[in-house]
Amino acid sequence: MNIYENYRKFETTVAGRPLVVETGKFAGLANGSAMIRYGETCVLACATASEKPRDGIDFFPLAVDYEEKLYSVGRIPGSFMKREGKPSEKAILTARVIDRPIRPLFPKDMRNDVVVSLTLMAVDQDCSPDITAMIGASVAISISDIPWKGPIGGVLLGYVDGEYVINPTEEQRAVSEMAVTVAASADKIVMIEAGANEIPDDVMYNGILEAHKEIKKIVEFIEGIKAEIGKPKFEYEAHTLPEGMLEDIIAFAGEKIKVAMKTDDKDVRDAQVAAVTAEIEAEFAEKYPDSSAAIGEAVYKIEKMIVRDMIINDHERVDGRGLEDIRPLYAEAGILPRVHGSGLFSRGQTQVLTIATLGSISEAQILDGVDNEETKRYMHHYNMPGYSTGEAKSNRGAGRREIGHGALAERSLVPVLPSVEEFPYAIRLVSEVLSSNGSTSQGSVCGSTLALMDAGVPIKAPVAGISCGLVTDEDRWITMVDIQGLEDFYGDMDFKVAGTMKGITSIQMDIKVDGLSYEIIKKAFEQTKAGREKIINEIILKAIPAPRAELSEYAPKILSYKIPTDKIREVIGTGGKVIQRITAENNVKINVEDDGSCQVLYVNKENGENAMRIIRTIVEGPEIGTIYKAKVTRLMNFGAFAEFVPGKEGLVHISQLDERRVGKVEDVVNVGDEIWIKVTEIDDQGRINLSRKEALRDLIAQQNNQ
DSSP: OOTTTTOEEEEEEETTEEEEEEESSSOTTSSEEEEEEETTEEEEEEEEEEEEEOTTOSSOOEEEEEEEOGGGGTOOOOSTTOSOOSOOHHHHHHHHHHHHHHGGGSOTTOOEEEEEEEEEEEOOTTSOHHHHHHHHHHHHHHHSSSOOOOOOEEEEEEEETTEEEESOOHHHHHHOSEEEEEEEOSSSEEEEEEEEEEEOHHHHHHHHHHHHHHHHHHHHHHHHHHHHHOOOOOOOOOOOOOTTHHHHHHHHHHHHHHHHHOOSOHHHHHHHHHHHHHHHHHHTTTTSTTOHHHHHHHHHHHHHHHHHHHHHHHOOOTTSOOTTOOOOEEEEEOOSSSSSEEEEEEETTEEEEEEEEEEOGGGSEEOOSSSSOOEESEEEEEEOOGGGGTOOOOOOOOOHHHHHHHHHHHHHHGGGSOOTTTSOOEEEEEEEEEEOSSOHHHHHHHHHHHHHHHTTOOOSSOOEEEEEEEEEETTEEEEEESOOHHHHHHSSEEEEEEEOSSOEEEEEEEESSSOBOHHHHHHHHHHHHHHHHHHIIIIIHHHOSSOOSSOOTTSOEEEEEEOOGGGHHHHHOGGGHHHHHHHHHHTOEEEEOTTSEEEEEESSHHHHHHHHHHHHHHHHOOOTTOEEEEEEEEEETTEEEEEEETTEEEEEEGGGSOSSOOSOGGGTOOTTOEEEEEEEEEOTTOOEEEEHHHHHHHHHHHHHHO
């Protein structure tokens, strides 16, 4: 018997490169599985579902796991264990990008666990693993027996020399003005994730339409595979409320819930709805015993109906705003003392405080992933503790949501950062969400702009972010700008756009429907553009008109120098002894790159200049007339030898020890003493003569002149 008798191979071309799907050979016990080969990138995609629904939950339990195997790029993991550990940040972001377009297409009332496992097994850097995995997920679910309204397809969109590029190569990605991941069905856009270099809204919009053309071909290809080998979808046990409960609660308390919800204060709304819910539970305790969870779900459904009905029929929002209105805004820079930069941004009850920290380039993040990128100079971290939503919840570290929001804010600011040559620092931003009522990720974008400017980082332009929501009712739809928490929760879309006055720097689109029309996307661009321009002009620039002219007194300052590569060893010293000594004695940080680029980071200017003077002296030799702090190493009858930079010493003749006549060298100095010296002569044999007397005379003169 041929165990691979069900093996099938399907081939097409995407952006000029072969896309191959193999089924019936790998992971045969999964509900659906396929090996996807795009170029030489290989991803094993498996979709599995539990036979029975999970009890006691009110949501669809979907998990998307994307695993980067370092053998895929011929690399052994750098950890002590020498095996892959927790997912990298890049892997988590890829899983989120795949989760968002596939989730809305599953039945909302299904409670069976579904896990989509995507294992990256080989990498061709010209053929995006992310896109390959997304297509693999779509294939595996489509051919499985798991209920799903797919397939979808996805591409990466670039923009090079004024032309759109589908699935750009690694070389093209390096010069592309944008990197946009677009996922879509045959008819609608289901996900957009973008980073862009201040791209105009119309260029971005037209690019999305261009991407959809290629995606339609991928969807047609997957439809063909599904028609040929797809399994019949299984019947699932739909999760429903007890018969008649929803209608009973609407009749009893529908208007009460509506009145309770109509406030712009989240705490007041929650308290009022909780009071009404308590009335409902008391009223129906006998008719629906042991149904507290079901009653809570019914109240949720009624709240959702109220919010959506008010927006789409009355063009009214529960907090009293119009559809184009932004919540009250506030911004302030320089909130915290001693930190390098800080910015507070509030939008309604959403409040984010972002702190900026500057460091040496050597403090850039080291990446151990499958990309060729090895370090990251700019890091943005996002924290959302329990108190921000009024919950008594301990901190358990950053989850996928926190990592995703941090990456989104990071992507938003990267295009406006100065180059390493202009500003030779590593930069870390931390956004602390102090209060959350929707759109905290975009609040962190605004807070980050404030913090960077307060830190004196010469950004090219301020960046602001805002979100757009959506409510649909069959063929009708309406969008609204700046959605608060319950509009995100009960609505159909969270379309986040960040950018400058010039153009877009990032997009993230989450939806709960089966896709968006071109008209909805265009309207969202219009509303978010007006919103971000308002925030920049009326809020951010009034809080801080431009980056600070000088860095904080507590931020490290940098002196730079280029060391000839053949001299690097002398500066470092055996076992690092020389550079460690310079660092310790001057309280500075020193970073030396393989090409000889040298940075001295200091807070005290005198210490920094002295450390750099020592390095230059090691490389170039001492300069006559220069003053150094030296350590006495040996005493002779005729004078004292002193080391003024590591490995270089000279003679202070007894006549040069002091202004007065010195009878014995020991009367002035002893071994180990630190003294100021001035280089006065270097003879033909390289011997160096020093003078303590002249150094003290010059230092006193400098003090008198100040």
